[in-house]
Amino acid sequence: MIVLGRVRKGAYHDSVALMRVGRELGAMPGVADAALMMGTRSNRAILESSGLLVPEFEHAGDADLLIAVKAANADQAGAALAAADTLLRAAKRPGASAAPGPRDLEGAVEALPGANLALISLAGRYAGPEALKALQRGLHVMLFSDNVPLEVEVRLKKLARSKGLLVMGPDCGTAILNGAPLAFANVVRRGDIGVVAAAGTGLQEVTCLISNRGGGISQAIGTGGRDVKREVGGIMFIEGLRALAADPATRVILLVSKPPDPSVLRAIRRVVRGIRKPVVSLLLGEGRPGRDPVTLEEAALAALALSRGRSVESALRRLAARDAAFGAMARGLRRPRGGRHRYLRGLFSGGTFCAEAQVLLRDVLGELHSNVPGRGVQRLADAWKSRGHTLVDLGDDELTVGRPHPMMDYSLRNRRILEEARDPATAVILLDVVLGYGAHPDPAAELAGPLGEAAKRVAVVCSVTGTAGDPQNRAKVAAALKKAGATVMPTNAAACKLCGEILRERA
Amino acid sequence: MRIVSIGDQVQPGRYALHSRFRRALNFTDGRRLVSLVSEEVGPGPLNLVVPGSAPPPREQLVLRRQDLGPDRARVYDSSLHLARCNRRRFRRNLAALEATLVAESHPLSLAFLLDRRRLARFTNPLERALAKRVRTGVGAIRAGLAKTPRAARATSAAVAHACASTARGVRTLAGCGFGLTPSGDDFIAGVLVALCVVEQSRAGRVGRRAEAGPRPRGGASGRVVGRLKNAVLGAGRSGSILAASAIEMAARGRVPARTQRLVAALAGGDRDEVVSAARAVLAMGSTSGADFATGLLLALRWGARWVG
Numbered sequence: 001m002i003v004l005g006r007v008r009k010g011a012y013h014d015s016v017a018l019m020r021v022g023r024e025l026g027a028m029p030g031v032a033d034a035a036l037m038m039g040t041r042s043n044r045a046i047l048e049s050s051g052l053l054v055p056e057f058e059h060a061g062d063a064d065l066l067i068a069v070k071a072a073n074a075d076q077a078g079a080a081l082a083a084a085d086t087l088l089r090a091a092k093r094p095g096a097s098a099a100p101g102p103r104d105l106e107g108a109v110e111a112l113p114g115a116n117l118a119l120i121s122l123a124g125r126y127a128g129p130e131a132l133k134a135l136q137r138g139l140h141v142m143l144f145s146d147n148v149p150l151e152v153e154v155r156l157k158k159l160a161r162s163k164g165l166l167v168m169g170p171d172c173g174t175a176i177l178n179g180a181p182l183a184f185a186n187v188v189r190r191g192d193i194g195v196v197a198a199a200g201t202g203l204q205e206v207t208c209l210i211s212n213r214g215g216g217i218s219q220a221i222g223t224g225g226r227d228v229k230r231e232v233g234g235i236m237f238i239e240g241l242r243a244l245a246a247d248p249a250t251r252v253i254l255l256v257s258k259p260p261d262p263s264v265l266r267a268i269r270r271v272v273r274g275i276r277k278p279v280v281s282l283l284l285g286e287g288r289p290g291r292d293p294v295t296l297e298e299a300a301l302a303a304l305a306l307s308r309g310r311s312v313e314s315a316l317r318r319l320a321a322r323d324a325a326f327g328a329m330a331r332g333l334r335r336p337r338g339g340r341h342r343y344l345r346g347l348f349s350g351g352t353f354c355a356e357a358q359v360l361l362r363d364v365l366g367e368l369h370s371n372v373p374g375r376g377v378q379r380l381a382d383a384w385k386s387r388g389h390t391l392v393d394l395g396d397d398e399l400t401v402g403r404p405h406p407m408m409d410y411s412l413r414n415r416r417i418l419e420e421a422r423d424p425a426t427a428v429i430l431l432d433v434v435l436g437y438g439a440h441p442d443p444a445a446e447l448a449g450p451l452g453e454a455a456k457r458v459a460v461v462c463s464v465t466g467t468a469g470d471p472q473n474r475a476k477v478a479a480a481l482k483k484a485g486a487t488v489m490p491t492n493a494a495a496c497k498l499c500g501e502i503l504r505e506r507a
Numbered sequence: 508m509r510i511v512s513i514g515d516q517v518q519p520g521r522y523a524l525h526s527r528f529r530r531a532l533n534f535t536d537g538r539r540l541v542s543l544v545s546e547e548v549g550p551g552p553l554n555l556v557v558p559g560s561a562p563p564p565r566e567q568l569v570l571r572r573q574d575l576g577p578d579r580a581r582v583y584d585s586s587l588h589l590a591r592c593n594r595r596r597f598r599r600n601l602a603a604l605e606a607t608l609v610a611e612s613h614p615l616s617l618a619f620l621l622d623r624r625r626l627a628r629f630t631n632p633l634e635r636a637l638a639k640r641v642r643t644g645v646g647a648i649r650a651g652l653a654k655t656p657r658a659a660r661a662t663s664a665a666v667a668h669a670c671a672s673t674a675r676g677v678r679t680l681a682g683c684g685f686g687l688t689p690s691g692d693d694f695i696a697g698v699l700v701a702l703c704v705v706e707q708s709r710a711g712r713v714g715r716r717a718e719a720g721p722r723p724r725g726g727a728s729g730r731v732v733g734r735l736k737n738a739v740l741g742a743g744r745s746g747s748i749l750a751a752s753a754i755e756m757a758a759r760g761r762v763p764a765r766t767q768r769l770v771a772a773l774a775g776g777d778r779d780e781v782v783s784a785a786r787a788v789l790a791m792g793s794t795s796g797a798d799f800a801t802g803l804l805l806a807l808r809w810g811a812r813w814v815g
Contacts, residue, residue: 012526015686016793019615019634022685026631035633038747040682040689042640050636062682062747125611125786384627398627412630 001032003070004077005054006084007039011065017091018065024087027411029449030076031069036084039064105133119182121145124170128152131167135159143169143224144183146397150231157227157235166243167236169224173200173438176207176220184407186436187469191216193303194250196240198223198257199284201350201434202296205465205492206256206282208436209300212467212474215307218250219243225351228260237264238271245275254303255281256296258355258374278306284352285359285374295493296356323497330501333459333487341458344499345420346391346430347413349406350465353432353492354393360493364500365389372396386420389503391430407439410446417447421454428459430499432492433481435466435474443472444480455485459502462486463495509558510580516552516761517541517575522568525748526687529561533749534568540752541568548791551763552585552756585761587700589707592774603778604769604804607785612797617690620645620801640683641691645805647676648698652735652809670734674742681743682750690798692750695743696757697802702736703760704770705810732810765791769800773807 013021018036025034035052037043039060047053052068060066067084071077105118118134120127124147131141131148135156143156148170160167168175174197175182179190186204188211197203200222207217221240228234237257244250253275260268260283272279281292282299293299298316305315344365348354351372358374368376370391371383383392383399393399394406394413406413413431420426433443440446454460462481466474478488489495522534522541532543543562544554557563573579605621612618619625619638629638651673677698683691740758744751756762762770769784776784788796 012687014528014793015684015688015690015795016613016615018685022633023631033632037685038682038687038689040747042679042682042691043684043689046633046636046640046683049640050633052633062750063687415630 001051001070001072002074002077003052003054003068004074004081005052005056005066005068006081007056007060008065008067010063011088012038012063013065013088013091017088021084021087021091023409023411025069025080025084027409027414027446028071028076028080028083030072031080032072033070034080034084035066035068036088037066038062039066105130105137109137109139116140117142117177119144121183124148127170128156131156132159135163135165135167138163138165140166141168142172142175142182142222143167144172145169146171150226153224153226154232154235157232161235161239166221166239168222168240171226172222172224174203174220175222176217178219181437184434184436184438185220186211186465186467187471188467189214189216190218191307192218192249192251193254193307194218194244194247194252195220195254195256196223196237196244197221197255198225198228198237198260199352199355200225201432201465202256202282202284202352202356204350204434204436205296205352206254206300206303208465208467208474209297209491210304211469213301213304215304218247225258228257228264230261230263234260234264234267238267241268241271241275241279245277251277252303252307253277253279254299255279255283256299256352257282258284258352259286280306280312284355295360295491296352297491297493323494326494326498326501329487330498330504333461333498333502340424341427342503343386343425344389344391344428344430344503345386345423345426346499347416347420348391348393348430348432349395349413350432350434350492351393351395353463354391356492357391357430357496360496361389361391361500365503371398386423386426392416407434410440410443414446414450417450417454421450421457426458428461428499428502429454430495431460431462431486432495433462433464433466433477435464435470435472435477437471439472441471444477444484448480448484451481451484451486460486461489461495461499461502463489463492465492508563510555511546511558512550512554512556512583513575513580514550514552514554514583515585516756517555517570519570519572519575522570524566524568527564532562532565535748540748541570543568549764550583550585552583552761553752554583554763556580556583583764585756585763585767587703587707587760587762588767588771589704589774592708596775597773600773600776600778600781601804601808603781604773604785604800607782607789608797608800608804611786612789612800613794616794616797617641617645617694617801618797620805637683640679641694644676644678644680644683644691645694647679648673648739649676649805649809651676651738652698652806666731666734670738673735674738677739677742682747684794684798686793687747688750688753688792688795689747690794692743692747692754693792693795693798694802695739696753697799697804698806699736699739699743699754699757700760700762700766700770700799701803701806701810702732702739703757704774704807706732706736707760763791765796766799766803769803 022036040062069077069080117140119142121144124145127145134141173184188207223236227236244253280303287294301315302312305312358377362376368389369378369380369387371380372393373379464478482488520536522536525533525535530545530548534541542554608618609622614628651669680691765787772780772784788800
């Protein structure tokens with residue numbers, strides 16, 4: 001490792017900008033650690049204890065900015081130092097979002113008369129009042145914010161229902177309305193399948209699978225995961241369902257959710273019974289194998305078959321035939337290793353994928369651990385430390401406070417991939433890669449280095465959620481990941497099943 | 508240039524631009540600081556508040572005595588205003604402040620000192636080294652403040668020992684952090700304001716506005732607190748003029764309007780008032796408000812037995 005440093009005399013930046021740029025540099029290829037701090041005596045002591053102190057810093061003053069990079073070689077360290085200047089300039093420049101524009105909801109409504117939806121992304125404590133204002137103005141609301149108090153959510157949703165409006169969220173990251181992707185969403189074909197989901201990445205996976213197989217989406221409505229809890233009563237899940245039932249462009253309705261509260265489930269079933277369109281429902285962990293869809297891909301293919309007037313059973317049979325080949329595939333991936341290499345380490349950016357993996361693997365692998373455990377899964381004492389077979393949702397609130405979501409920022413996951421690969425207990429690393437608007441513009445470039453390193457030691461299996469129309473292009477990303485050494489599967493469910501086969505004998 | 512409010516500690520002089528942020532321009536004459544701030548930032552002891560969302564760009568600031576008088580704009584009185592303080596309510600209010608800080612402050616702020624789970628957000632080696640140094644410094648300050656004997660029992664040696672421990676902690680903490688006003692310095696300013704609150708409380712000046720100057724007040728207990736405050740001030744002097752000014756003002760009990768509101772709410776307000784005032788403080792800077800409030804809270808808690 002080599003450490004390079006630079007002193008910027010009299011330069012200063014906002015502390016959060018310095019932390020953010022430090023983390024961005026730390027995520028660059030070959031960079032082990034990076035720091036940007038003012039040159040106080042204490043900060044120099046901190047740099048020394050982190051192995052980032054260089055002689056150039058000795059005479060720096062309190063008002064000087066210190067930039068230090070630790071990297072595998074001088075070229076990579078030099079590149080990171082050069083990038084620091086660019087990133088700092090970008091941080092200082094008034095952002096595009098600072099361009100003159102509406103400063104509040106009233107201004108936005110005046111600027112765009114006729115708008116009928118407000119997308120609100122504010123700190124949770126401020127989001128509720130703004131959502132209320134939007135509803136009072138007759139606007140549907142997509143509430144991207146999390147940490148909105150439960151009682152506020154219930155009040156907003158009841159008001160929306162009384163006004164015939166939708167409140168998607170809080171913590172709703174995905175929707176596709178009238179062909180327009182909102183927040184984290186993919187470029188999918190328009191068609192006749194309508195989706196209501198209380199599971200963000202679940203919604204992305206099913207819409208992409210349908211679109212990639214030639215089907216299309218009429219509307220995709222996210223509700224936020226808390227909507228199907230008892231306290232909220234599934235108000236918007238049911239309103240979304242009714243909206244799709246009344247929508248002439250929707251012929252088939254697909255419901256996706258983690259298991260709802262039993263009272264909410266009963267209410268949903270009552271509404272479904274009154275709908276005269278085919279309804280496919282996937283309640284992760286609740287489906288009866290052989291009768292209901294159990295995975296996101298089964299649900300997507302069932303909806304697609306119904307929209308084409310074909311048999312659901314035959315679609316699912318084809319899927320089962322494909323799965324039968326995973327045993328042989330797994331044998332090709334098993335490596336002759338010592339008995340200690342026997343655990344799965346799933347590092348997910350999508351919470352729904354983590355939940356789906358738990359459902360698919362708990363009976364195959366036995367004891368599983370997760371930071372967001374479902375039924376029959378043990379809670380991890382420390383989300384940063386794996387234990388046995390571990391499935392981590394890196395997008396969970398606990399791990400994302402103060403940092404971008406792992407779909408946008410791969411630094412945390414890349415570090416974890418390398419840690420898991422070095423762990424002698426790891427046999428397989430399982431990943432999801434989610435593309436589309438809002439996601440990282442070039443995930444393959446971010447992942448290639450750590451995946452390549454990891455693939456030298458363990459099997460790496462991943463799925464890519466996206467379409468050819470996404471800004472990143474699914475085929476290109478999949479090819480790059482494959483080149484880096486990963487086994488790329490068509491869906492998260494397929495990736496999980498392959499991992500199950502690889503580990504079946506070791507478990 | 509129209510000015511809405513003039514801080515009562517702003518001195519006439521010729522100042523040059525020191526640093527520029529979106530909502531504040533800082534000027535210095537080499538010894539002193541003056542900040543030109545937006546209304547959103549609000550009044551402070553060294554602030555000139557101008558209307559609008561951002562101060563107009565300028566490289567120099569020339570302030571004559573007649574520019575700073577009450578006929579030009581409202582002069583902001585930056586002294587601490589303490590309401591009558593009920594101990595039980597005070598402790599309850601400290602708990603409300605703590606809950607707000609833990610739930611709502613920036614993830615990389617010093618609020619991890621209140622809830623160890625927040626340490627999980629310090630992920631890279633540098634952030635962890637920063638957290639470790641902060642904990643070392645704060646541990647020593649705690650040892651000093653919490654173990655300082657009440658004046659009635661105080662021996663000179665015991666007080667000196669407490670002051671030495673506090674000063675050692677402050678020296679470790681001073682200058683710790685990423686930006687121009689490091690987190691450690693904000694924390695120290697919070698400790699100093701807490702000591703001013705304690706000092707005023709001991710001085711029995713409840714219900715009146717008081718100048719909490721460097722001269723100790725409040726009998727024997729007040730003198731002990733005064734010595735602690737001087738120990739913190741002596742050890743916490745920073746090389747950055749921004750941090751140094753904030754620490755000096757805090758030692759003199761001169762605070763921004765948001766801090767005045769928080770202190771008043773802690774002493775005499777209800778939970779909602781504390782939460783609302785705490786949120787206003789949290790909005791100061793990126794982590795500054797949270798770091799300051801953490802220092803204030805912890806020092807008040809460790810020195811709570813003096814308050815009342």
